[in-house]
Every structure is written in structure tokens, then in C-alpha cells.
Amino acid sequence: MNNIAAKKEKSSSKRIHKGASLNARKARMGWIFVLPFVIGLLLVYLPVMIESLGYSFASYNKIAAIQGGGYTLTWVGFDNYKEVFSMTVDASSGETFIEMLFKSLGSQAVDIIAILMLSLFIAVLLNTKMIGRAAFRAIFFIPVVVGAGIITRIDATSAEILATASGVLEGIDQGAVEGGGLGSIASSMDIGAMFENLGIGGGLVDIVSGLVENIFNIVNRSGVQMLIFLAGLQSISPSVYESCEVEGASAWEIFWKITLPMLSPMILTNAIYTVIDAFTSESNVVMINILGEELTLSPDPIQSAKAWLYFAVVALALIIVSAICSSFVFYQRRNDD
Amino acid sequence: MNNQAKITKESKNKIRADFDRAPLSERLKAKYLNTYFYKKILMSLFKFLLLLGISYVILYPFISKILQSFFSPLDMVQTDVQLVPKYPTVQTYSLLFTENGYFTALLNTAIISLVCAIIQTFVCSFIGYGFAKFKFKGSKFLFVFVIATLLIPPKILASSLVQRFVHFDIFGIFEATGFYEALGLQSGIHGTYIPFLLLSITGLAFKNGLFIYLMRQFYRGIPDELEEASYVDGYGVFKTFFRIILPCSVPMLITIFVLSFSWQWTDIFYTNIFLPNSDKVLLTSNAFWSTMPETLKTISEEVLIGNDTAQASFAAIVMNTAGMLVVAPLIVLYLFCQRYLIQGIAHSGFGGV
Numbered sequence: 001m002n003n004i005a006a007k008k009e010k011s012s013s014k015r016i017h018k019g020a021s022l023n024a025r026k027a028r029m030g031w032i033f034v035l036p037f038v039i040g041l042l043l044v045y046l047p048v049m050i051e052s053l054g055y056s057f058a059s060y061n062k063i064a065a066i067q068g069g070g071y072t073l074t075w076v077g078f079d080n081y082k083e084v085f086s087m088t089v090d091a092s093s094g095e096t097f098i099e100m101l102f103k104s105l106g107s108q109a110v111d112i113i114a115i116l117m118l119s120l121f122i123a124v125l126l127n128t129k130m131i132g133r134a135a136f137r138a139i140f141f142i143p144v145v146v147g148a149g150i151i152t153r154i155d156a157t158s159a160e161i162l163a164t165a166s167g168v169l170e171g172i173d174q175g176a177v178e179g180g181g182l183g184s185i186a187s188s189m190d191i192g193a194m195f196e197n198l199g200i201g202g203g204l205v206d207i208v209s210g211l212v213e214n215i216f217n218i219v220n221r222s223g224v225q226m227l228i229f230l231a232g233l234q235s236i237s238p239s240v241y242e243s244c245e246v247e248g249a250s251a252w253e254i255f256w257k258i259t260l261p262m263l264s265p266m267i268l269t270n271a272i273y274t275v276i277d278a279f280t281s282e283s284n285v286v287m288i289n290i291l292g293e294e295l296t297l298s299p300d301p302i303q304s305a306k307a308w309l310y311f312a313v314v315a316l317a318l319i320i321v322s323a324i325c326s327s328f329v330f331y332q333r334r335n336d337d
Numbered sequence: 338m339n340n341q342a343k344i345t346k347e348s349k350n351k352i353r354a355d356f357d358r359a360p361l362s363e364r365l366k367a368k369y370l371n372t373y374f375y376k377k378i379l380m381s382l383f384k385f386l387l388l389l390g391i392s393y394v395i396l397y398p399f400i401s402k403i404l405q406s407f408f409s410p411l412d413m414v415q416t417d418v419q420l421v422p423k424y425p426t427v428q429t430y431s432l433l434f435t436e437n438g439y440f441t442a443l444l445n446t447a448i449i450s451l452v453c454a455i456i457q458t459f460v461c462s463f464i465g466y467g468f469a470k471f472k473f474k475g476s477k478f479l480f481v482f483v484i485a486t487l488l489i490p491p492k493i494l495a496s497s498l499v500q501r502f503v504h505f506d507i508f509g510i511f512e513a514t515g516f517y518e519a520l521g522l523q524s525g526i527h528g529t530y531i532p533f534l535l536l537s538i539t540g541l542a543f544k545n546g547l548f549i550y551l552m553r554q555f556y557r558g559i560p561d562e563l564e565e566a567s568y569v570d571g572y573g574v575f576k577t578f579f580r581i582i583l584p585c586s587v588p589m590l591i592t593i594f595v596l597s598f599s600w601q602w603t604d605i606f607y608t609n610i611f612l613p614n615s616d617k618v619l620l621t622s623n624a625f626w627s628t629m630p631e632t633l634k635t636i637s638e639e640v641l642i643g644n645d646t647a648q649a650s651f652a653a654i655v656m657n658t659a660g661m662l663v664v665a666p667l668i669v670l671y672l673f674c675q676r677y678l679i680q681g682i683a684h685s686g687f688g689g690v
Contacts, residue, residue, distance in 0.1 A: 026471055029574045033467025034479060036460050040539020041482055048497040125384055138675045139392045145671045146664045150603040154660040157627060158653030219394050280490045291492050307493040314488055
């Protein structure tokens with residue numbers, strides 16, 4: 001009843017105001033705010049995107065310099081995609097591109113979960129009062145600022161130089177030259193042996209030892225997530241914790257009943273960010289395959305086809321992850337949607 | 338135990354209560370000899386050690402690379418040298434400074450990063466505000482593109498992007514007026530700093546989608562009543578944004594600024610596709626970080642004759658040293674500003690998604 005009355009009032013007020021209503025004016029203002037992005041999209045990004053999508057449906061023929069140079073593109077439909085589907089990436093094992101894609105999806109899923117858990121754990125630790133907290137915070141955010149990108153790039157390039165020089169990787173102090181060099185510290189062999197004694201399945205051992213080998217990578221990739229979680233933790237009112245303690249809740253209960261639900265919007269944000277970051281980072285196997293070793297500035301139809309196929313898979317993964325996460329999200333107040 | 342307080346009347350409306358205190362030894366015993374205290378000590382020790390371990394993981398590459406930067410070519414053939422050089426030298430540094438032109442590159446990078454970061458911070462907050470507070474048709478559809486700019490790795494688009502900037506034009510105006518010929522630019526705006534600025538102004542530069550997303554989340558957390566009050570007081574939308582909303586979001590803006598500044602500073606990809614020629618060298622140009630100074634190359638070839646692996650290892654070490662030189666100013670800046678960064682993000686409190 002009330003609702004109908006409100007609706008009637010609204011429509012009558014619309015009739016009274018001739019010209020643009022407040023909502024319409026606000027909508028126009030919204031367009032002005034996002035205008036820079038729209039201009040960029042129309043002027044640069046969209047044409048570039050469409051061009052790249054076009055390449056994936058075309059075949060590329062270079063015209064010899066004598067005949068004027070340049071290139072021609074001819075429409076071939078889905079041929080490039082068909083080729084990508086049947087393409088083998090590893091000659092020795094006969095692994096196809098699609099197999100590699102799914103393998104990488106699996107390992108990325110493990111990494112993403114590890115990154116989310118580690119960053120949440122460390123954010124909770126850094127949020128408690130302790131000795132040297134300021135120093136630890138400063139250290140933990142160095143990877144964010146340094147933007148690990150350049151370091152990994154340098155490591156990759158130097159590994160490449162070494163590999164071409166020596167053929168087999170057994171140089172003088174290879175371990176020291178290559179990035180983390182942590183393999184020697186936490187040898188996965190030891191961990192494997194330790195877990196085998198516990199009688200845990202081999203699959204799990206592989207996952208855990210893989211994570212430990214990868215620890216440098218994972219810690220370096222969880223900086224931004226830590227920052228976001230820390231911000232979320234700071235925004236939880238201390239009085240909530242106080243009342244819980246008064247009621248006799250243990251730290252364990254407080255974490256599961258208060259901290260986690262209050263942080264759930266941040267978990268969604270972080271999950272989305274981590275998925276995007278993991279699938280598009282240069283250290284990703286599929287990305288390495290797509291981009292190739294050399295940065296070519298001439299159009300490559302197969303590369304475009306691979307990239308767009310991969311993009312579709314990643315978009316799908318993103319939709320699934322956000323759907324799963326948003327069903328668990330707890331909002332303190334629902335202000336919109 | 339006698340817990341009765343001794344009450345004495347000091348003046349007309351003031352009394353004084355004295356309690357018997359337990360002796361010091363007993364008090365200390367009660368305080369420190371219990372499981373609660375031990376548990377606390379153990380927990381904090383555990384936490385401390387854990388964080389120390391992870392800090393080590395983060396710092397180890399830096400430490401090893403800094404130590405290695407003092408290696409001389411001779412150290413490459415010493416089997417007992419792992420981290421600390423036997424024949425330390427600062428030659429690598431001095432040659433990178435002089436032959437690769439470190440200081441010009443540093444100045445160029447500092448200027449371009451500062452300008453781009455300021456523009457990006459402002460533009461992304463502007464766009465983020467538009468997405469957060471205004472409901473207009475197509476806003477969700479447009480936001481999908483924001484996420485898409487994050488998702489599609491710019492490398493895939495590299496060739497098209499370069500073509501776009503070589504033949505950059507708006508409705509054919511530039512070509513018709515002979516704009517580029519007049520300025521003597523053979524390859525359009527490619528090879529100048531303009532692509533960086535253009536991408537920054539339109540919120541398309543490196544990871545700007547993330548900044549837009551973060552700002553949107555932040556502005557969604559700001560109550561609508563704030564703006565309504567300002568509208569009632571006669572402010573327009575823009576005045577509200579500049580006078581009310583921006584000052585509210587300073588901590589978040591600092592965070593975005595720091596991220597965009599440092600990511601622009603360490604960006605290899607855009608630098609090398611937009612500025613391929615060597616007259617404008619940034620720190621992340623291939624001309625600086627992956628080019629070995631000539632003198633150093635000849636020295637290493639002389640000392641390590643025929644030992645290709647050792648030469649390659651030394652080349653890798655020089656590259657690592659260059660990398661350290663790229664991030665060193667950034668880390669120094671960060672150490673001064675980290676308090677603001679962490680405070681900024683800590684007080685921002687992202688709203689719901």
C-alpha cells in the first residue's frame with residue numbers, strides 16, 4: 001500500500017517538473033565524470049581491441065619491400081582458433097595448448113588460494129600490537145612499491161642468458177645469480193620426505209612442496225592484497241572486539257564470527273584482484289607461451305587467437321570466482337543494489 | 338588477606354582510602370608466574386619469528402643482489418664465492434653511472450613518473466566517483482570495460498597500440514593540417530612522451546583499471562548524506578566533488594598516488610614500446626638496464642677468456658646491479674613516505690563491494 005502511494009507521488013512530482021528530472025540530470029553528470037575514460041576508450045582502446053580481435057580471424061601476408069612493403073590481411077574465419085586448439089606447445093611431451101591452459105588453471109587456483117590465505121594471515125598478524133610492527137609493515141610492502149615486475153623480468157632475462165651460454169644450468173654460482181635462490185634453503189626434497197612419513201597422499205605433498213618452492217613468488221605477489229586486508233581490519237570498530245571479549249569469546253571464535261564476516265567484502269575485492277593478477281602476470285606459463293620470447297611489433301594472427309581464447313577463459317574464471325565469493329559476502333549495510 | 342580499606346577524612350568533602358598492598362615479590366609472582374603470561378610470550382615469540390622469516394624471504398633477493406653488485410669478473414671463477422665477493426669492486430656502478438647515463442635517465446624517469454602519477458591519481462578518482470555515485474544507463478556496461486582493460490594484457494595489444502600512435506589522429510584533423518610535418522615528427526606522437534600523458538589522462542595507463550576500481554569502492558563507502566547536505570547548501574556536483582569529496586579521500590589518494598608513481602617508475606613494457614629510440618632514455622629503457630657498458634664487456638671478455646658461462650653470469654650480475662639502481666631511489670622514497678602510505682590505506686576503510 002505504502003509503496004503504491006510512494007510511486008504515485010513520484011510520478012506526480014515528475015509531471016510537475018517539466019524538462020529534465022533530477023535523476024536525468026544526475027545521470028548526465030555521471031557521464032561527465034566518466035568522460036575521460038569514454039574518450040580514451042573510443043579514441044585508443046576500443047579500436048586497438050577490435051583490431052587485435054580482427055587479427056585473430058585473419059591470415060597475415062607480408063608484402064615484400066620491393067612491392068611497397070606493408071602487409072595484407074585476409075579473412076579466414078575460425079581457422080586460427082582451430083589451429084590453436086590442435087597446437088602442441090611442448091614437442092618432447094606432446095602437450096597441446098589446451099592441455100597447458102587447463103594445467104595452468106589448476107596451478108593458478110592453488111596459488112590464488114595460497115595468496116589469499118597468506119595475505120589475510122599476515123594482515124591479521126600485522127594488525128596486532130607487537131615489537132617491531134612498523135618495521136615489519138615497511139618490509140612487507142616493499143614488493144608492492146618495487147612492483148616485483150622489474151625484478152622478475154631481470155631474473156627471467158638473466159636466466160635466459162645463462163641458459164643460452166651454458167646449455168645446461170649448472171654454472172658456477174647459478175643459485176646466487178638467479179632471483180630468489182631459495183631452492184637451496186627450503187629444499188622441497190626435505191618437505192617431501194617429511195610429509196611422506198606422515199602418510200599423506202602424494203598429490204597433497206606435491207601441492208605443498210610446490211608452494212614452498214614458490215614461496216618467494218607467492219609472498220611477492222600478495223603485497224597489494226595485504227594492504228587491502230589491513231585497511232579492512234582497521235575499519236572494524238574496536239568496540240565490537242571489546243564486547244566479544246566481555247562476553248567471553250575466544251580469539252578463535254572472534255576470528256571466525258567477527259573478523260572474517262566483516263572482512264568478506266575485502267575478500268571478494270582481493271579474490272578478483274588476485275585472479276586478474278595471477279592470470280595476466282608475465283611469470284604465468286600460458287602468458288609466456290602467448291607472448292613468445294621476442295616482442296614483435298607486427299600483427300600475429302595466431303598470437304591474437306591464443307590471447308583472445310585465453311581472455312575468454314580468464315573472464316569465465318573471474319565470473320565464477322566473483323559469483324562464489326559474493327554469495328559469502330556479508331554487508332554491514334546495504335546502501336545500494 | 339585484609340582487604341579492608343582504611344578510610345580517613347581529609348577535609349570536609351574529601352576522603353582518602355588506603356589499601357594494604359601485597360609485598361612486591363608476591364605481586365610479581367602473580368603477574369609473571371602463570372600460564373596466561375607464558376602463553377602470551379610464546380605467541381608473540383612465534384609471531385615475531387614467523388614475520389622475521391617472511392621478511393627474510395622478501396629481503397633475500399635484495400641482499401644477494403646488492404652483495405653481488407660488488408663482484409668483479411674474477412669472482413665468477415672462484416668456486417668458494419657465493420655471496421660475498423673476494424675481489425670487491427665498484428667498477429660496475431661507476432660504469433653504469435657514466436656509460437649508461439644513469440643520472441639523465443633518473444631525471445627523465447622522475448619527471449615522467451611524477452607527472453603521470455599526479456594525472457592518474459586525479460583522473461582515476463574522478464572516474465571512480467562517476468561510477469560510484471551516479472546511476473546512468475550503461476554504467477555497468479562501461480565498467481565491464483574498466484575490468485577488461487585490466488584483464489587484457491597490454492602486450493597483446495602492443496603492435497596495434499604502436500600503429501595507433503604512429504598514425505594518431507582525431508577525425509583526420511592532424512593530417513589535414515600537416516600538424517606532424519610542422520613539428521618534424523616522422524612517426525606521429527610515437528617516440529615522444531605524449532602517449533604516456535594521453536593514456537594517463539584517459540585512465541588507461543598501466544593498471545589504472547585497478548585504481549578506478551579501488552576509488553569506486555572507496556567512494557561507495559562514503560555516505561550519500563554528505564553530498565545531499567552539500568547540494569542542499571547550494572553546491573553543484575563539481576563543487577561538491579572538489580570541495581567536499583576530494584578532501585575526504587586524501588588518504589586514499591595518497592595510496593593511489595604512491596602505487597601509480599612506483600608502478601610508472603618500474604614499468605618496462607610501455608617505456609620500451611613507446612620510446613624505442615635511444616634519445617629519451619628512462620631507467621626502465623632497455624638502453625639502460627639490459628645493455629652492458631662497453632668497457633665492462635671488454636674487461637669481462639679479457640678476464641674470462643673462453644669461459645662463456647662465467648661471462649654470462651657476469652652479464653646477469655651487471656643487469657641485476659642496474660635493476661637495483663632502478664629501484665634504489667624508489668625504496669629510499671618509500672622509506673620516507675611509508676608511514677603515509679600505510680596510514681592512508683589504514684584509514685581509508687574500503688566500503689562494501
